Amino acid sequence: MATEFHNLQELRHSASLANKVFIQRDYSEGTTCRFQTKFPSELESRIERKLFEDTVKTLNNYYTEAEKIGGQSYLEGCLACSTAYLIFLCMETRYEKVLKKISKYIQEQNEKIFAPRGLLITDPIERGMRVIEISIYEDRGSSGSSSGSSSVSGSTAR
């Protein structure tokens, strides 16, 4: 049964949630924010492995960039401390800037890649950076089995 959605709005209005997959944190390299790139079996029939892994790897890179401790973060910290952190009323921290970039990236990925395949990624910050939640949607017309094969037409691969 084909589950094709042409855009995000259509997905939200006409589809029903079938299942959710949770990508856990990858702690093998320490407690910095990384997510496992292991491809979950529930998405086997829904999305190409490479697309999924690329998305998670890009997210991991963004988080590494956000948490990077270097010259800029040191200067930002010193400047903030000397102004009793009042400067954060006017200025955004580097971490917040990268979080905004991540949120835009996730929205973009949802629109271009995931929604046409009946999937939706939730920003990990909404779940306390514990998991990446991927919602699997079924077309309301289908008979509710979550393992329908999907034919993807006109997908824009990155």
Next chain:
Amino acid sequence: MSAVMITRKVRKWEKLPGKNTFCCDGRVMMARQKGVFYLTLFLIVGTCSLFFAFECPYLAVHLSPSVPVFAIVLFFFVIAMLLRTSFSDPGVLPRALPEEATFIEMEIEAANGNVPAGQRPPPRIRNVQINNQIVKLKYCYTCKIFRPPRASHCSICDNCVDRFDHHCPWVGNCVGKRNYRYFYMFTLSLSLLTIYIFTFDIVHVVMRSVDKGFLNTLKETPGTYPFRLWPQKQLLCG
């Protein structure tokens, strides 16, 4: 004619299940018990205003005007840090939504296998390898999540907090990952302020004694009496 209902969007802080109080449209997040926090504020503002009222005029004239100026700067820094610690989110982890909770339960049952009836099920622990060391992540029954490393559940605020240090009643909030920096700066700057005021107290009394004799000085400076006991108390709770 259909009536158009404009529904107000429900903010995340309104839905948070923990025992926090929020003010200023969600900008201020504190614990429920705020009495000790008001006490802290009163003690700091009270003793500093005594210092500024009774000692600073003398010290500004006879020593240097930079003495009260630095004290004012330090005082404002301490208050800013205290308010920042008390009002900011310590790093509360959102509770698992029903789907995630079910997913985790199924995972736990699969890991534990069949438990014979009558026996207590084994504790819910997830082993995770961090840099070649096995760390056990505990399961939180209230939040229905496996707590990340160094996270802990605060029973006073009823939230799991990331990198939980302790719940500080003096500050009226938990101390965790997101406000640790402000808490540390608060205790550091408060200690500095205490030592500074204590030092200049002594300098003030000594200078007056040199002028007029010790007993006369004690009669003329009632403002210094709280400071005999206050620094010890401050350093104790810091």
